Amino acid sequence: MSKWIGAAAICVNSDNQVLMVLQGKPEEEKRWSVPSGGKEQDETLEECCIREVYEETGYRCEIIQVIKDKAGAFGPVKYHVKYFEIAIVGGQPTLHDPDGLIYEIAWKTAAQLNELHFSFPEDKEFLLRYIEQRALD
Template sequence: MKEWKGAAAICVNDLNEVLVVRGVGADTWSVPSGGIEPGETPEECCIREVEEETGCKVRIIKKLQVKDTVIQGIKVTTHYFEAEKTGGEIVVNDPDLNIEEASWKSIEEYKSLAQMYPEDFPLIHKIASLRKTIT
């Protein structure tokens, strides 16, 4: 079976909004993510993909989980990280030309949008809830 390994970032700002992206020609949203390149760690991939897809620079706060699934016959392993924005502004500069829009969305707004990976919402909601109690 073919395999794909990647990383995804759950990034919540001080307004308790989550950083999300929408693919070209799609109406579904997800957290920034992408494939791990040769010689790259999951953490390095996460940081690079967020910057490419959203223009935002981030640092990893902690590893959250690894999700294993099969999508269209491909074994998919995604490393999820909690990330914090350290700089940059929203600007899509995706070299793969897969991302059409990046945005900060409140948890309530994101909950109401079509989500590419609805199984990720409980984790995103948990991170936002924890973040809210800290700030």
């Protein structure tokens, strides 16, 4: 069984909106996700997260903290994804995705998240709880 390791970025702005990207292979239905991707050979998960955010959104970011680990299997592939809370520190929304899988960058409210088709449906509840908790803090 092979293993895939990656990082995902959770960024909530001052309007309580989450940074999301519309993604998918050209032949697939496009679905929404937080910026994320696979770890390259000699990079840390933090470096992976920062690189993926830039490639998929054009934003420069910094890591605030780890907020979730997700592990499981998708068919014969085991996966482990570390979710980081990030802060935007520069850049502007621009696609730099070398894989050509990102089609749109958007900030989404909790109400909008409820209407989206997610690449990883299990992330929806987590994001909604995370936004709700941040609003209470």
